[in-house]
Amino acid sequence: MRMLINVPETVVADALRGIAAAHPGLTVDVENRVVVRRDAPVAGKVALVSGGGSGHEPLHAGFVGPGMLSAACPGEVFTSPVPDQMVRAAAAVDSGAGVLFIVKNYTGDVLNFEMAAELAEDEGVQVTQVLVNDDVAVTDSLFTAGRRGTGATLFVEKIAGAAAEEGAPLERVEAIARSVNEASRSFGVALSAVTTPAKGSPTFDLPPGELELGIGIHGEPGRERRPMMTSREIADFAVDAVLEDLRPRGPVIVLVNGMGATPLLELYGFNAEVQRVLSERGVVAARTLVGNYVTSLDMAGCSVTLCQVDEELLRLWDAPVETPALRWGR
Amino acid sequence: MLDADFFHRWMTAAADSVDREANHLTELDSAIGDADHGSNLHRGFAAVRAALDKEPPQTPGAVLMLAGRQLIATVGGASGPLYGTLLRRTGKALGDAPRVARQQLAEALGVGVAAVAQMGGAQAGDKTMLDALLPAAEALGTSFGAAREAADAGALATVPMLARKGRASYLGERSIGHQDPGATSSALLITALAETDGASGGDA
Structure with missing residues (x-):
């Protein structure tokens, strides 16, 4: 298979450097793998943080900016990011109004975001989480890891992001995110x-x-x-x-x-x-x-x-x- | 009795084993997962090796806790929190004793394995790392060799199982007939433990 890469080990970092160069509205920390909207933290605004394995671009870094995500944490290809990334992202975007983690329902993402939420709260950041699980192809969801998070992630990030941009408080943004996932x-x-x-x-x-x-x-x-x-x-x-x-x-x-x-x-x-x-x-x-x-x-x-x-x-x-x-x- | 150096050598042996078997683990993972188990553990255990060599901890518990923290910070996916928790909780259960007996390690490993089960919500027979770890922790009460055999047998026993947790569970019936990558890497970890004992001259 021919790929437009240097070596497999650096594909994520290489892409982050490219994203930084293409999109001046973003602040990209290549070393720690956190992408943040440049004007964050926005005073009084609830922050939205998402993340997941790389390989799904433009999800999630491509959805960072006014009206959508405050920050994104890209993991290795198809591998959830680690808790340090989410904690760092949450600290960078929290204005004091709280942070909503938007988590796709995969075992790895759920476990890492859960650890991150605990660590962030230890640092005084108010965090709530919403799980995206929209994939109807997963049947027997009681006997599996549950429905996967796929396309609905975009809807949740866009619609909850708009509510946050309008100044809705954390409980309201969380409720909207949940209702979008459920719908x-x-x-x-x-x-x-x-x-x-x-x-x-x-x-x-x-x-x-x-x-x-x-x-x-x-x-x-x-x-x-x-x-x-x-x-x-x-x-x-x-x-x-x-x-x-x-x-x-x-x-x-x-x-x-x-x-x-x-x-x-x-x-x-x-x-x-x-x-x-x-x-x-x-x-x-x-x-x-x-x-x-x-x-x-x-x-x-x-x-x-x-x-x-x-x-x-x-x-x-x-x-x-x-x-x-x-x-x-x- | 097992000292901090023994645990350091165990982790180094595990890192060597993951290096050797990374491609095999990724092959297994591409059949029923997403083809990254080998490369993810490789990255994690390289970090474990570097951290332990840089500043070797003084107690068995501290070695495992540092190793667990490194895995959580570098692996990602489900494996990072699960393996990280396994080592951290086992290490924590060992306390700050400078030396521990095999029997104490068996009990502590039982605590670590229980923490993994709680975190992942899985149980025996779900086609996960627990299918190697549960029998291994129990057999470690008998001997290192018995633990190794139990882990290997447990990993093999996942072949006919229907996956109920993790990414393989999305495959339903199609997960049957493949060995679970997590159970396989868990067996590598226990094998590394038995080999570390063998290299230091027999059952402690």
Whole structure:
């Protein structure tokens, strides 16, 4: 596998130096692996800190800025960051109004953020956590590590970030983050395996002419393998899997997310099919976002995330945001 | 009796073993996880080795607590907090005695393993590191060799299990037929312990 890297050991640090050079709105501590919005701490504002393994760019560093995250902590590729990073980030962005940790539901992320929350509170920072677990492909969630956090992370970070920017107190920001997670579901498919820099070869073997249904974002295989399907068939399958679980009674925000190696041309074509299924099922798409936002290195494929919204959540979604990967309204 | 130097050599042997087996661990992890267990532990134990060599702690408990802190600070993922907690809590249970008997270590390891179970919410048979560690801690009451055999057998026994915790659990039935990477690295840690004993001339 050819990769645009120097050596596997430095891919995260190299990318952080590149992010720093491209985005003057961010302060990047390459050594300690913390990305902070330049004007933090913002007086009186609740701070939002997230983080997770690298390899999902632009998540999370690409969502740092006014209207979204205060700081992000990138770990090694597909490996949760360590508690020191979150503690450092929390200290850097806390204005005294408290910090919300946004944690994707993976065992490693949960354990490290939990340790970090304890350490940060020892240092006098008020911390609460919200868990993102939107992936309906994980069934039997009582007998597993539970549903994974995927596309809904973007919704939680954007909508809770807007509430924090407006000056909402910590309990309110936390409640909004929770309600967004509870109103969101995702389903993903892979058209190719993923190759991590450390391993250098695909993490699973996907023969030509087949696809994986119900994948996560770490190259872990999905639950089921089938002969290749058309965009129309995949949209039917993925949207129905989400709707069956979500059963929305109102309009939704749609995220059609690329896994990294699927061209936008294909993603837009897939979005047309997603919109068709939604309208056939009588679901109104209030807003739609198409692009590579929660990726899995070089994996081909996509995910669909729906978030049921009321007027308030939709207003917060539309509120101004200014980050490397999402920006509108300013 | 086992002194701080014995524990230092145990951790060094574990670091050597992780160096040798890193690719194997990553292979196992790519079958049912995310292909990083080897490289993550490699990074963590390199930090453990460096910290212990820089300023060797004076008691067995202090060696394990320093090693655990290094793993938490450098590994990330689930392995960092879980292995870090295993060593820290085992070390804490040893207290500040300058020398400990094998039986004391067996009891302390039991405390560490229980802390891992509590933190991860897993139990025996869930296809995790506990499947090697629980039988090993118990067998250590008998001998180092018995602990090693129990850990190896425990790791092998994870092959037919259905994963119920960690990233392998997302695979459901497809996790069956693969050896758990965490149980495998746990067996390496116990093997390193038995080898350290063997190199220092037999059961203490």
